[in-house]
Amino acid sequence: MGVRPLDLLDLDELLTDDEREIRAQARRVADDHVRPHVAGWYENGNTPVRDLAAAFGDAGLLGMQLKGYGCPGSSAVSLGLACMELEAADSGVRSLVSVQGSLVMYAIWRYGSEEQKARWLPGMAAGRLLGCFGLAEPDHGSDPTGMSTRARRDGDDWVLDGVKTWILNAPIADVAVIWARAEKGVTGFAVPAGTPGLAVREIGHKMSLRASSTGEIVLDGVRLPESARLPGVRSLMAPLSCLTEARLSIIFGVLGAARDCLDTALDYAARREQFGRPISGFQLTQAKLADMALELQKGFLLALHLGRMRDAADGPLRPEQVSIGKLNNVREAIKIARECRTILGGNGILHEYPVMRHASNLESVLTYEGTSEIHQLSIGQKLTGLNAFAR
Structure with missing residues (x-):
């Protein structure tokens, strides 16, 4: 039996005990509250969001990188790892946590009055308010x-x-x-x-x-x-800073979707036999698996580096830094999902397997909170000193 993709480089050794425990807690929440039901939610387009929010609040997953007002005050890396586990279950579920904690709560926490913070943040951290x-x-x-x-x-x-x-x-x-x-x-x-x-x-x-x-x-x-009115807001830079904050959750999160696809493909290829042997034993299949595992590990190292930078600075990353992370990790995650679907063949489109659901979700993640083209221009502007955005 082979190893799991992220074990190839012993990447767990780069995490602290607290980070591993938070990751394990998020995985338990996803296993208990999301995975058994998410295929049905997706098919029916009906998700018990308030019940999920309450469960996430009980686990300390909402606004977890914020301090005070009932928020856990965890690290950015811990938030990222939690989002990775949630998106391994479903991108829409991870989006709930990102919007709640890194957009709405962050906006109020950073730009709101004390009255606004006291009114909204404790209930949002607990999952009672959305x-x-x-x-x-x-x-x-x-x-x-x-x-x-x-x-x-x-x-x-x-x-x-x-x-x-x-x-x-x-x-x-x-x-x-x-x-x-x-x-x-x-x-x-x-x-x-x-x-x-x-x-x-x-x-x-x-x-x-x-x-x-x-x-x-x-x-x-x-x-x-x-x-x-949020009294700390002075310009358009305020909502843009919230997007910068939230994109770190995406940079980590999409790796969870990619990992879940790759884990599924590995397990399937080991069981699926053609021409008298498991398809995981064929060279072309192994080439696909190796390339996907490589991109998954590179994406994790990039996400971890950005998370460590965010924690060291105790403030938002620069826009071009999060653009590098979102552009690369979402682009590679969707490639992995599509490639894994080919390994599953026709079975890859069934809801009994998560691969097509992940691929479909990642089509949205590819364009929300900044399309690939916008992030390319953000990086290009930093490289050249010239603004190529249309005026």
Whole structure:
């Protein structure tokens, strides 16, 4: 019997005992609460998100890299390892944790008032409250500088108008962090569910990330007090910094999906016989397995390096650094998923095996929180000193 892919380089030796324990805890949660049910959730497009959030909160997986307000205060590497285990079960489930902890909670934790932090963060860390992050718009995805959502002053209040789309958790969120353009630049608001003028429509008929809840948010004259505005926000750099924070979860997470595909392919190839022998004994199959294991280990080393840098700096990585991680790891993860499907042949499209589900999910991860092209331009700008983004 061969070794598992990440054991080839003894990569566990690079982790601390605490990191391994957090990884094991996340794996147990995924094994207990996700794996037995996720194929059905995916097929039916119906996931008990609140039950999952409560289980994740009990395990300390929500906002785990944040300090105070009921948050665990773990390392960025520990968060990444937890996301890797969750995405080994399903990308949509990992996305729930990333959006909750690294987008919504991080935005409130870094830019919110003490009142906002006390009101929202403890409940979100426990999984009792859910949040969503309203940045993307129907006409402004990769280019948030074109944001159409507006916030205007009306006496002591703010009035918001606009539309946000492809917002994970929006249909079930208790609070939406909404980004809008005001007279003096982009600002952010913590908007409670049920606020008059706030409407949410669930986006159905998805072919990817089906084990998650995604929606469109319409803001029609939503009136908010000044206390709803995130006072630390000064510019568009605030929501962009939240994306930088969240992308580390993706950089680690997609390796879990790739690992699960590769583990499945290894087990399948050992059992599947053709021409009188297991297909894992054929040279072409071994070449595929070797190349995929190589990319998986390279991706893990890159993710671990970025996580260690994030922990050492105790602050966000530079944009081009997370661009390198997301561009490489998502691109290689989806290649691994597709290659593993070929090893499983026709069986690879059945929901009894996770490979096609992972491949389909990774198609979404490939383009959300920055398409490959956007990350290439981010890296290219740093290399050349020239901005190639369209103006």
